[in-house]
Amino acid sequence: MDSQAIATQPVHDAHEAHVHAPYLRHHFETVEQQREASSFGMWLFLLTEVMFFGGMFTAYLIYRNWYYPAFVVGSHQLSIVLGTINTAVLICSSFTMAMGVYSAEMKQRKALVGWLLATIVLGFVFLGIKADEYHEKWEKHHVPGLNFSIQEFTHPTNPEEKALPADMAQKTQVYFSLYFAMTGMHALHMVVGISILLVLVVRAWAGAYTQGHMTTIENFGLYWHFVDIVWIFLFPLLYLISRHQ
Amino acid sequence: MSTATILKLPPQETARLPKRSYLNNEYGLKSWLLTGDHKRIAILYLISITFFFFVGGAMAGLIRLELLTPQSDLMATDTYNKVFTMHGIIMVFLFLVPSVPAVIGNFVIPIMVGAKDLAFPKVNLLSWYLYLAGGAFTLAALILGGVDTGWTFTTPLSTHYLNTHVITAGLGIFVAGFSSIFTGLNFIVTIHRMRAPGMTWFRLPLFVWSNYAASILMVLGTPVLAITLVLVILERAIGIGVFDPSKGGDPLLFQHLFWFYSHPAVYIMILPGMGVISEVISTFSRKRVFGYTAVAFSSVAIAVFGFFVWAHHMFIMGVSNYSALVFSLLTMLVAVPSAIKIFNWAATLYKGSITFETPMLYSFGFMGLFTIGGLTGVFLGSLGMDIHLTETYFIVAHFHFVMVGGMLMAYLSGIHFWWPKMTGRMYPEGVSKLAALVTFIGFNLTFFPQFILGYLGMPRRYAAYPPEFQVLNILSTAGATVLGVGYLLPMIYMTWSLKYGKIAGSNPWQATGLEWQIQSPPLTENFIETPIVDHEAYDYEWLAHQTEHEVQTVG
Numbered sequence A: 001m002d003s004q005a006i007a008t009q010p011v012h013d014a015h016e017a018h019v020h021a022p023y024l025r026h027h028f029e030t031v032e033q034q035r036e037a038s039s040f041g042m043w044l045f046l047l048t049e050v051m052f053f054g055g056m057f058t059a060y061l062i063y064r065n066w067y068y069p070a071f072v073v074g075s076h077q078l079s080i081v082l083g084t085i086n087t088a089v090l091i092c093s094s095f096t097m098a099m100g101v102y103s104a105e106m107k108q109r110k111a112l113v114g115w116l117l118a119t120i121v122l123g124f125v126f127l128g129i130k131a132d133e134y135h136e137k138w139e140k141h142h143v144p145g146l147n148f149s150i151q152e153f154t155h156p157t158n159p160e161e162k163a164l165p166a167d168m169a170q171k172t173q174v175y176f177s178l179y180f181a182m183t184g185m186h187a188l189h190m191v192v193g194i195s196i197l198l199v200l201v202v203r204a205w206a207g208a209y210t211q212g213h214m215t216t217i218e219n220f221g222l223y224w225h226f227v228d229i230v231w232i233f234l235f236p237l238l239y240l241i242s243r244h245q
Numbered sequence B: 001m002s003t004a005t006i007l008k009l010p011p012q013e014t015a016r017l018p019k020r021s022y023l024n025n026e027y028g029l030k031s032w033l034l035t036g037d038h039k040r041i042a043i044l045y046l047i048s049i050t051f052f053f054f055v056g057g058a059m060a061g062l063i064r065l066e067l068l069t070p071q072s073d074l075m076a077t078d079t080y081n082k083v084f085t086m087h088g089i090i091m092v093f094l095f096l097v098p099s100v101p102a103v104i105g106n107f108v109i110p111i112m113v114g115a116k117d118l119a120f121p122k123v124n125l126l127s128w129y130l131y132l133a134g135g136a137f138t139l140a141a142l143i144l145g146g147v148d149t150g151w152t153f154t155t156p157l158s159t160h161y162l163n164t165h166v167i168t169a170g171l172g173i174f175v176a177g178f179s180s181i182f183t184g185l186n187f188i189v190t191i192h193r194m195r196a197p198g199m200t201w202f203r204l205p206l207f208v209w210s211n212y213a214a215s216i217l218m219v220l221g222t223p224v225l226a227i228t229l230v231l232v233i234l235e236r237a238i239g240i241g242v243f244d245p246s247k248g249g250d251p252l253l254f255q256h257l258f259w260f261y262s263h264p265a266v267y268i269m270i271l272p273g274m275g276v277i278s279e280v281i282s283t284f285s286r287k288r289v290f291g292y293t294a295v296a297f298s299s300v301a302i303a304v305f306g307f308f309v310w311a312h313h314m315f316i317m318g319v320s321n322y323s324a325l326v327f328s329l330l331t332m333l334v335a336v337p338s339a340i341k342i343f344n345w346a347a348t349l350y351k352g353s354i355t356f357e358t359p360m361l362y363s364f365g366f367m368g369l370f371t372i373g374g375l376t377g378v379f380l381g382s383l384g385m386d387i388h389l390t391e392t393y394f395i396v397a398h399f400h401f402v403m404v405g406g407m408l409m410a411y412l413s414g415i416h417f418w419w420p421k422m423t424g425r426m427y428p429e430g431v432s433k434l435a436a437l438v439t440f441i442g443f444n445l446t447f448f449p450q451f452i453l454g455y456l457g458m459p460r461r462y463a464a465y466p467p468e469f470q471v472l473n474i475l476s477t478a479g480a481t482v483l484g485v486g487y488l489l490p491m492i493y494m495t496w497s498l499k500y501g502k503i504a505g506s507n508p509w510q511a512t513g514l515e516w517q518i519q520s521p522p523l524t525e526n527f528i529e530t531p532i533v534d535h536e537a538y539d540y541e542w543l544a545h546q547t548e549h550e551v552q553t554v555g
Helices: A003-007 A010-017 A031-066 A069-074 A082-104 A111-141 A166-170 A172-205 A215-239 B031-032 B036-066 B077-113 B121-144 B156-159 B166-193 B207-237 B251-285 B294-306 B321-349 B358-381 B382-387 B393-423 B427-456 B466-500 B540-554
Strands: none
Touching: A031 A069, A031 A172, A031 A215, A031 B207, A031 B251, A069 A166, A069 A172, A069 B207, A082 A111, A082 A215, A111 A172, A166 A172, A172 A215, A172 B207, A215 B294, B031 B036, B036 B121, B036 B393, B077 B121, B077 B166, B077 B207, B077 B251, B077 B393, B121 B166, B156 B207, B166 B207, B166 B393, B207 B251, B207 B294, B251 B294, B251 B321, B251 B358, B251 B393, B294 B321, B321 B358, B321 B382, B321 B466, B358 B382, B358 B393, B358 B427, B393 B427, B427 B466
């Protein structure tokens, strides 16, 4: 569409020209401009999210260099099986989300609702497994500040683990602090995502996104993929430190 | 009036406010609280930041009153700690950061680029509510008993050793931070996507450029502060060990993360102010801003350099000598784009037809005081000097010259400049000139003695000081009183002018910006027809042609 030509027309004409697009907000000249603006805004928001998580990744980078042995034994306390399952679950949820966006594009209302529901289910599976992992940390006294003991690191029950000197064993608290802060912030983003999904499902059922206006679904898809990508970084950084030892 | 003026008011006997405008488009509290109109949101911001400015100002008054005498007699020392902390938190996060962008920027940026509104009006309204929520948390912290960490929330002081309301205040700043992120995001998208046909990047007024640069800082910097505060709150509430040395954490990391935002934050505060100065200087010297492109890019350069200088707050905290050297060098680099601006404004004045309206007086104040503030910043950026001057009143004087002498002057300049556009009425010219003068004198009397105090070694953040410093402190407190009058005056006569001010007409300053080509106060949709821009910014010849054209059609 030639946005230039339309942009130069008086306001009331522009409104009349777009009576067929009720979702065009009054301050945009064209649907195209509106779509580009929302998508650009979403990318900028994701940029702020990158900086938000970036603070914690910086802390991780520094402390991992300083306290490498503590990070190794801390990492060995995590369940690589659960972590892998969760990674697979999230990648699948990104697929279902992408299919949701595709269905919205194809104007298939029921398929859209179906894919969104599948995404919600996968989101809950992820959070369930994460909760189980948190519970296990609590049982093993690995929650810094609330319930922490360095017993496991100075006198390991697993004969393959090397015992750490007491001062380095203390540093495992930094590892677990970052573990909880980073996965906790990630889980919080999942909870927010699932809450938004619930609203989207209801509105998609009413047919809101399958009549040509699907910016909301597209933008939410971007958010969901972003949360997924954060996990793709968290998984190796937290679970896979020096697994070959 | 004896001085020359370009003020061109409509004949007062026939002057009328436009029948329809954004102010009377709808009535009732609900039409304001649920508005999506950027101009109404700007007014909401204006009211709320004025409130917080006077709360923060009251704290400043208490500080100066306490420092009248060498002993700590007005209040206990821990109360004094709380007072200067609340002064800092309120002034930085609830006044300076949102002042020019959220009030003036919100009002004029969409009009300057030729748009009907910001790209996301609902997000804009949300950002005001987040600001209010942040303000409410901060006031709650104040009323519950205050915070005494200083506005910098230094760990482990804030996480372990203090029994005050750090979490409440931290949450307040966290929430207010998102308000600032959303404002910045909205500006960037609007400037990229909503420009009118013909409004190319290099036809944008410099006010838009400087707000664009500040928005980049808001969008990239503020989230880092947010996560840092989350970690501080978690450490305090639960006891995780990211900054706690007893668990292996490093308090210096907190300083790095905090200043990664909080140094760029000073550019978030000053850049929009510089934008105001560009507009005002050009208008009242009837000349295009000298070196338009250089001034535009210097804003972006300040934003970029601003991200790589944070560790100059940490020279005495044990960072390595080599990194201190690099950060010192980078710090001095920021002086280059700042100087480009000052020199270009001076060159704009050269051979201009200068008139001395109130906004111009404030802008002159800005230029002088910001230059002093900026140059003392170079003192502090050099490693040897910094070790002696840091944590003394020299620092306090330095950043008040930049923030109060610079930014607040720019804010007042902008408020006076766009007041006729916002309200359709003029502020009283005589008394406002007096206020500008009083502010300037009061400011210098307050803060210049503090340079000397700091140079002599008086440390900041203490309620008591050796008796030999008393004379200078009395001068400073006296100055603060004068300054207080300087700030109360505009508050009073601006309110008065809402009802009794002269009708301004659409373009009282004969300025070139798009915002001056529409009625005052503007319509809700700003433009009747989407403007088509075919001239550069600050093109006074184009404006003269417009006027001729107008006369011809009427005749």
